[in-house]
Amino acid sequence: MIKRGLDIELNVRPVYIGLYHEEYYEGPCRFGSGDALQPGFDQIMNRQLSEQFAETVKNAMPEKVKLLEPIFVERPDSWITGENLYETLLEGSAETDFYIVNSGIGRSGITLEFAQRVRKPLAIAPDRCCEVPIINAALRARGLEVYAARTWKELKKTITALRLRKVLNSTQLLLAPRMDSHASMSAPDTFLSLDQVTDKLGVRFRYINIHELLDQMQPLPEGGNYTTPGRKTNNITAEEIAALEPIADRMLAEAQEVHVEKKFLMKSLTACATVKKLLDVYDCSGFTMPCPDTCSTRRLNEMQFTPCMIHSLLNEQGIPSACEYDINALLAMVVLEAVSGNAAYMGNTDVVPYEDGELVLMDGMRAMVFPDIEDKTNLYHTWHSVHSRKLHGIDRENSPFGLQHFARDQKFGAVIRYDYNRDAGQVLTACRFSPDLKKLFVGRGEVVGGGDFDKENCNNYLIYRVADQKKYFDAQMQVGTHLPVVYGDFTEELSILGECLGMEVLRV
Amino acid sequence: MEIGERRKLVARLLAASKKEPLAEAEVINSEPDASFIFVEEHLRQYVLAKYMLPPDCKKDNILALARLSLEITLQLDENALRELDQATPCNHAKSETTKKVLLLYAVQRDLHLPENPAQLSKVKTVTELAQYVCEARRGFTGKNS
Numbered sequence: 001m002i003k004r005g006l007d008i009e010l011n012v013r014p015v016y017i018g019l020y021h022e023e024y025y026e027g028p029c030r031f032g033s034g035d036a037l038q039p040g041f042d043q044i045m046n047r048q049l050s051e052q053f054a055e056t057v058k059n060a061m062p063e064k065v066k067l068l069e070p071i072f073v074e075r076p077d078s079w080i081t082g083e084n085l086y087e088t089l090l091e092g093s094a095e096t097d098f099y100i101v102n103s104g105i106g107r108s109g110i111t112l113e114f115a116q117r118v119r120k121p122l123a124i125a126p127d128r129c130c131e132v133p134i135i136n137a138a139l140r141a142r143g144l145e146v147y148a149a150r151t152w153k154e155l156k157k158t159i160t161a162l163r164l165r166k167v168l169n170s171t172q173l174l175l176a177p178r179m180d181s182h183a184s185m186s187a188p189d190t191f192l193s194l195d196q197v198t199d200k201l202g203v204r205f206r207y208i209n210i211h212e213l214l215d216q217m218q219p220l221p222e223g224g225n226y227t228t229p230g231r232k233t234n235n236i237t238a239e240e241i242a243a244l245e246p247i248a249d250r251m252l253a254e255a256q257e258v259h260v261e262k263k264f265l266m267k268s269l270t271a272c273a274t275v276k277k278l279l280d281v282y283d284c285s286g287f288t289m290p291c292p293d294t295c296s297t298r299r300l301n302e303m304q305f306t307p308c309m310i311h312s313l314l315n316e317q318g319i320p321s322a323c324e325y326d327i328n329a330l331l332a333m334v335v336l337e338a339v340s341g342n343a344a345y346m347g348n349t350d351v352v353p354y355e356d357g358e359l360v361l362m363d364g365m366r367a368m369v370f371p372d373i374e375d376k377t378n379l380y381h382t383w384h385s386v387h388s389r390k391l392h393g394i395d396r397e398n399s400p401f402g403l404q405h406f407a408r409d410q411k412f413g414a415v416i417r418y419d420y421n422r423d424a425g426q427v428l429t430a431c432r433f434s435p436d437l438k439k440l441f442v443g444r445g446e447v448v449g450g451g452d453f454d455k456e457n458c459n460n461y462l463i464y465r466v467a468d469q470k471k472y473f474d475a476q477m478q479v480g481t482h483l484p485v486v487y488g489d490f491t492e493e494l495s496i497l498g499e500c501l502g503m504e505v506l507r508v
Numbered sequence: 509m510e511i512g513e514r515r516k517l518v519a520r521l522l523a524a525s526k527k528e529p530l531a532e533a534e535v536i537n538s539e540p541d542a543s544f545i546f547v548e549e550h551l552r553q554y555v556l557a558k559y560m561l562p563p564d565c566k567k568d569n570i571l572a573l574a575r576l577s578l579e580i581t582l583q584l585d586e587n588a589l590r591e592l593d594q595a596t597p598c599n600h601a602k603s604e605t606t607k608k609v610l611l612l613y614a615v616q617r618d619l620h621l622p623e624n625p626a627q628l629s630k631v632k633t634v635t636e637l638a639q640y641v642c643e644a645r646r647g648f649t650g651k652n653s
Contacts, residue, residue, distance in 0.1 A: 034610075035610050035617075038617075040613060040616070040625070041610075041613045043623070043629075044613055044628055044629050045606075046629075047629030047630075048601075048608065049601055049605070051629070051630075
């Protein structure tokens with residue numbers, strides 16, 4: 001089954017720890033008067049405040065949070081705390097990802113012991129005076145996971161970041177290597193060790209040999225596939241291919257421009273449908289396959305498709321899919337799609353320096369038709385042929401698009417085209433891990449425009465402006481070439497995620 | 509109104525807010541088998557008197573009544589809010605919440621009800637408070653916690 005990262009929720013449980021006085025007395029820690037000092041008053045007040053606290057937590061949560069049943073406990077001023085209090089606090093802890101605790105003077109010790117026993121991340125309600133620094137200092141000194149926020153709005157971003165960590169921990173990716181399952185011919189800037197990724201982030205990997213995958217993109221022949229003779233495999237069926245016809249017709253009808261034949265679009269859709277079928281079989285929620293490695297087998301030439309449409313359409317469905325077997329970019333897309341609910345876009349990402357009054361274009365850009373940009377400072381350029389109609393929201397209507405072919409001679413390889421000029425001014429967030437998993441690149445930019453909508457092959461680019469091109473460039477040098485992006489500003493949440501993961505955050 | 513007269517008025521109103529509720533409580537206590545309607549009628553007058561609100565006030569939500577009472581009290585005595593806030597500084601209780609809980613506690617005491625903070629704290633309106641009083645006088649079937 002495919003469990004999309006963007007559907008994963010963080011289970012948050014409010015906890016209220018009250019204090020009640022068993023006798024009437026005054027002293028340095030009693031502030032009320034009259035009935036407020038009488039036995040019995042505190043118990044009513046504690047429950048009132050617990051209910052209000054639960055309501056405050058409910059109103060303060062970000063999306064994709066499942067609020068669990070609040071827990072209420074209270075201790076007497078005799079300081080005798082029975083084990084049943086901790087039993088109550090620990091109820092449902094297996095299901096709980098994060099606790100928000102409301103306690104106060106005379107109860108901090110209970111919060112501390114609870115944290116020691118439950119070993120789950122927690123935060124004190126931001127508006128609890130004194131208690132926030134008390135608990136944070138006590139827990140941090142003991143190596144326990146605790147978060148501090150000045151306001152509920154700030155805590156919301158922390159909770160989002162913790163949800164992203166859960167997403168990573170719940171992620172299983174399908175990789176389709178040809179030769180080296182660790183790195184492809186074009187993406188050596190991937191992780192140093194996939195084992196380290198599993199260890200540090202919890203991400204798991206499943207593999208399918210590229211030849212076996214390609215074999216399964218056609219109905220099963222008698223005797224089985226060439227690569228697995230005599231075996232039953234999960235080939236796409238004739239019925240499943242037939243079901244793609246109306247999808248192809250709809251895409252052809254809706255596209256603003258069409259420069260690819262239906263037969264080639266069907267081949268690309270068949271490839272995508274096969275991958276999605278296998279994602280379900282392997283219980284994976286993300287995919288990547290190599291480009292040059294697969295290209296040089298000549299099988300894509302024989303089968304007449306390129307992987308681009310696979311990546312485009314899967315990302316449009318909230319299933320991260322990356323080019324070139326760039327597992328690093330794929331993980332960044334897992335995080336970006338989960339935080340934004342938008343399709344991610346990845347491509348070769350290059351600096352566009354402005355020097356001596358002229359743009360200094362890199363090799364690959366010189367053939368591109370650059371838009372007429374007035375302010376040529378701090379520009380960055382990204383391009384791959386994996387554009388999306390869902391940049392503004394996976395659950396939203398498609399944006400206008402075009403259909404083009406990739407291969408210049410034979411005109412196969414249906415690809416989507418997108419006009420980024422329509423999104424000028426749109427803020428975007430870029431993200432990528434360093435190969436050693438010690439750093440997290442978190443970039444912010446603003447769309448300036450795009451170009452080459454009408455070009456075939458690996459073209460059609462996005463240009464965006466960053467705050468400081470040199471800093472952006474220096475940070476990029478530590479992480480790699482592909483910087484996946486999503487629309488929206490999620491730099492704060494991703495920065496917190498990096499800190500939660502113990503990484504140095506390169507926020508630019 | 510000059511300050512001396514204001515102080516006399518405040519003292520008169522505060523005295524009434526203690527005396528009148530007790531009188532209503534006495535009426536309820538003298539009818540141990542009273543109907544819900546009887547209890548609700550007198551309890552409402554108890555609450556309105558306690559909060560120094562007019563007897564024809566129709567609001568039912570206790571927090572809303574507490575807020576209304578605070579507005580009136582503040583017009584008379586600027587220090588009233590500070591005293592309420594000081595009652596529970598470490599618990600972060602708003603003034604209206606403190607006022608509500610003081611009311612609930614007073615009802616429990618003045619009507620000689622058994623303690624049941626779990627159920628009493630769920631009460632949100634005067635109507636619900638009357639239902640609670642009737643059930644408490646009959647004996648609770650739920651657990652205390």
